């Protein structure tokens with residue numbers, strides 16, 4: 001606790017940013033015929049507004065399963081997720097769709113751009129159905145691609161394509177940005193540019209961001225790091241300072 005103006009001390013949790021997302025008791029069991037694969041086991045987690053959290057863990061530890069459930073792409077076997085205090089599963093499948101559409105942007109390891117559309121058109125596909133979209137040009141400018149608007153994916157490097165995918169995810173002005181191994185297919189120099197774009201979005205738009213990686217070096221860019229193993233969060237660390245991606249080597 002630290003004193004504030006007027007000499008009144010606030011408990012830590014009241015000085016912190018408001019809570020954006022809460023997961024309580026999440027479990028996920030995949031059933032493969034007679035075999036049950038427990039992918040998540042009793043996961044509790046809180047993301048605060050504007051925070052950048054890295055989920056760090058080895059392959060198969062359940063990170064993607066967790067992110068997909070937090071983003072409403074998949075449903076848990078047990079437990080619940082609350083966005084700004086409301087269960088995201090309220091209203092069933094339609095409620096989940098509304099939550100995903102209005103509030104969540106996703107970035108995956110593979111960019112999933114449409115080859116026959118330019119960078120601008122790939123982003124515009126999303127802004128056409130969004131409620132409060134940014135202009136595609138503004139989203140592309142934010143990720144450093146203002147001079148690549150009319151390039152097709154094949155005319156862009158892997159890192160540039162991933163930045164188009166980030167522009168597409170943020171162009172609908174989501175409250176939450178979920179990135180699943182966004183640098184997994186990239187060399188470190190290119191990966192750093194992608195991480196810089198994600199940090200810029202987080203800083204300038206205040207988008208609450210969760211990023212999955214198995215690369216411990218990348219965890220240094222986060223406010224907070226949640227370590228994952230065997231379907232559980234096994235450690236939490238707060239980084240005293242966030243490192244700039246430019247200084248990272250992997």
Ligand SMILES: Nc1ncnc2c1ncn2[C@@H]1O[C@H](COP(=O)(O)OP(=O)(O)OP(=O)(O)O)[C@@H](O)[C@H]1O
Nearest residue numbers: 030037038039058059060061062063064065066214
């Ligand atoms: N659709 C599915 N059906 C059956 N089992 C699954 C399914 N998806 C994931 N699993 C299993 O659940 C466990 C967790 O997988 P998950 O993809 O969440 O891990 P991860 O930490 O993201 O791994 P990676 O970094 O390799 O993507 C693994 O044992 C995986 O084989």
